[in-house]
Amino acid sequence: MSDGPARLLLKPAQLRLIHEIAEHGQLQLAADACAMSQPAASRMLADTERQVGAPLFLRAPKGMTPTEIGRTVLRRARVILREFNSMASDVTALRGGLAGSVRIGAVTGPAVNYLVSAIREIKQAAPEADITVDVLPSRELLGALFAGEMDFVLGRILPEFENRDLNILPMRDENVSMLVRQTHPLARAPAVTLTELSEYEWIMQRRGAPIREAALDAFASVGLGEPRNIVSSPSLLLTIAYLSQSDAISPISDEVAQLLLRPPVSAGFAVLRLQREIRVPPYYLLSLRRRPLSPLAARLRDGVIAFSERGARDLGAGTGRY
Template sequence: MLNDREKSGDGYFPVRWQGYQPEKEGDFLLKAGLKLSHLRLILAIADSGQVSAAAEALNMSQPAASRMLNEVEKLLKAPLCQRAARGVEMTHFGEAMAKRARTILLEIREASREITELKTGYGGSVNMGSVTGPAISLAVPAIHRVRGMYPAIQISCHVEASNVLARELLSARYDFVIGRLPDEFNPRDFEARPLGFETSCLIVRAGHPLFKLRSPGLEDLRLYEWVFQPQGALLRRSIERMFIDANVPLPENVVSTPSVLMTMAMVVNSDAIAPIAREVAEFIAGTAGRAGEIAVLETGLEFALEPYSLITARGRGLPPSARLLHDLILEENGRSQPRAV
């Protein structure tokens, strides 16, 4: 039980607690008056690491957030956070409650979505993410089919790197994603349906000097400016590994950007080289206007990438609208696979 509290610039923090006496009944939190507002505050503090930032996210004053934190700690009879070098860090009690709060609030949100969809008949929403290649080859045609069947469905599709997709999926910001499982995440937190391999290529502007060479090699390529994805991106690592394995120095003139649009602009307006998903390169090269001035540079070099999958969070069900798009993506993938003769 809280005995004293010490005030700091970010709120109030427990200093000393007396022995905790376990409750006899498992539902003591509900009987004690635990509210959804308490859960929202706990989760906001866990996500932001600051009481002040949590208060701002919940549109309340910091003193009000500190009072609510004090209130919920008294209900739980346990400290939820403690002062850290920058803001606060969650105690074991706080981490446990934040994990449960995320699940409870997610289930309430999904219940609201499902009720809306049942009332309107597939009038709900879908939030998905994808790496670049399958966003073009699988997500786009599946979204067109959904829109043709149920125009009222609201669909958001975000194109990101796999590590961002996995993090946002676990945070319940996406219903499902198309990507790869990064090494830094526990694979037990996901369910994955393998889809295929993302093919990549190098793009340059039409009329690039390298087209004068019959078969440009790494020694030729490294002399030009490169536009890469940010450090650690899978495709960038694959290209860099290719240079290292061939004992060829890495390109020195490098610009990094996660933006496909920025990449295209750099390539069209210079002699830069950029690795990109082949589906995207072929789509843009076939369009009119300046974007269509890019060309695929065939070198014969192998860009080995890991296969991508359709990924959901383990133990989290999909609402009907998300399930529909999820299954149509699987259908589109089946159509695109070569048939055995």
Template sequence: MASPQLSLLLGRLRLKHLRVLDALAGAGNLHQVAAALNMTQPAATKILQDAEAIVGARLFERRPRGMVLTDLGGFVADYARRMLRETETFSEGLDNLKAGGFGALSIGAIMATTPGLLPRAIAELKRRRPLMTIRLLAATSDILLRALERNEISLALGRFIDPRNALAFDIEPLASEELWVFVAPDHPLATRAAISLGEMATLPWVLQPATSPMRGLIDSTFASAGIGVLNNVVETTSIFATLHLVREAGMVACLPKSILVEGVAAGTFRRLPVHLPNQLGPLGIITRRGEALAVTAVDFISVLHSVAAEATGL
């Protein structure tokens, strides 16, 4: 049960306060915030002052080049962002239901789910709830976890990137994914029967950002071999860009088997004989710990279970 002080605080912080705090956290300028929210600057200043009075602390430091969040202000701004996202989701879902639809669902997924599990799951959910609005954030696991923490998505299909993730999130494993290193069929290494890591160290690679689990695995593999970190790298989270750079720019890349198996079978790409240890954590359904899921999210998880069971023959 919330304390009387907390109930009073939440009762006094209204949407106008949350909107100004969220906008100011991003812009750092009250004039820009007032213009974006269609209000006068004195009005925006008054709302900020009210919010600081309610919280009982200074939320922003006034500096010559703008306004910067205090530590406590950052905490309050994160709360404001989450509440605004929940309000937006509620409003959109309510409008959808009133119009005869089936609500709304925001999900996130890593690219390993793109060619198989996720499309089939979404297709089945749309068959069951054809008027449901589904929003999909396709990104790396680190980005998805941040979005889940900020309440921008209801659940994620991804991996933990740090053991401490278990403090804030629950994960239900669904599958493990094999990674393939690959090149275009006309690449100088395409026909080699054996390739050492040392030979590949100086080649141009296209990889996910350093914060992603897949990139961490590749970097650790080369480091463990005494080669060091790859330096000749283009970083992207885009599957399309990765495949295009491999085909057109002669780069080396690493992606999940599920994405590459058809292209390799068709001769569009060539898998290289490079062994990567299976050290990636399992792909799973990640949710915020201790939080009850909406009906739409529960339905989607049920669909994921069905699709995953069909894929593995269970």
């Protein structure tokens, strides 16, 4: 009674030798292609045929041609060799940060600014790299980071998360702009005060969001309570739609405002000229100490840092770029 088909365990070097013999028809040429001596190639071929249990090639004065069994082995050998070559290419790409997957998160400001530039740079060199970006509040970003669901995040440090578990790189703080539609009654005013703004309708992020809290702190600093007429939403899309249909005001990251105001978007909005600057505490590039970044994630992180530093230099030089 048969124990089933025999197992044939050929090594990659054996498969490549078989392939090269079939390609060249000469053992010496195949040996040269495999960077081995002819005697070593002869011994490897004999050992391979012994494992198969049959000749793989017919020997003739004009060269070597595959037998029927040899053609069957060759067909499978070429498939396996292609897979080995593909695997080697994949590993090289992964090690070079040109392939693989990465998931990151960011608060809105950096997400619409230099993070986009860093991702575009990666995709130009590695179009098949799988990059996922979530734009969320810092609390949700840190929760996903500590759960192992993100490689790194651009967010703010919160007291409920252990800082000692994080690699922390300071990035930038954010300037808050007051965004309105171009036809807003105050859009062309040379300067506006918070007192003038307090009676208007507002659309803001959820309570506790840093930009909303910075705006409300600014009102409190001049002795004003928060505006009475507020719509709360974390959705930037809803905010844009609401502003376009009303005289509401929205405090948003300056990076988002510039994106909406400048070409090619030029979405029909304006930024009010406040008498005072409103800033949000800085955000950081955060990753877990216990989880080393993959080559692709590290490459993207380095790109984010480079574009952030370039943006800081441009601002320092007074170019007005963001």
